[in-house]
Amino acid sequence: MKNVTLALAGAILLATGSAALAAGDLGEFSNNCAFGLTKGEKKFTDCSVQEKIDGKLYCFSKQSAKEEFMKDPEGNLAAAEAFYNDNQ
Template sequence: MTTIRTYLAAAALLLGGATLAAAATPGEFDSECVMGLALGKDIETDCSVNTVFNGKTYCFGNEQAKTIFLKKPEEFLTKAQVYYSSKGQ
């Protein structure tokens, strides 16, 4: 019984650690919503809704923004980069 408890406790600790590591991953554009930037708006996010595209993590304000982004990622990234660069970052 003790072995099972120890195993379950270790598994919970590992899973919790993985969750914390994922949440701490910063996104491009200072973790602002890529779709917001593409539309010329500053929308801060906690990056809990994100995707990896071409090896980089991009954050979104909600799932709908992510879904729209994934239809034309290159187009939206170009618009986001233009706006983000204009802010003097």
């Protein structure tokens, strides 16, 4: 019985860890703050502040960063993509 319990506990732990990892890969730019990238900074986020643009999810480090980004989403997206692609 102990082996079955340990096996079940391991399976649950593995499944939970995999789900957390998958959730961490939700946003574009590997979950870096999209506005930070426009400023030449990589800031990894938990993606709790986010915005969908053309079906893609973008993460932000804080609400004010998202608000600034959304003032010019097209221009900011181009700047973020350029910096991110040049600094992979």
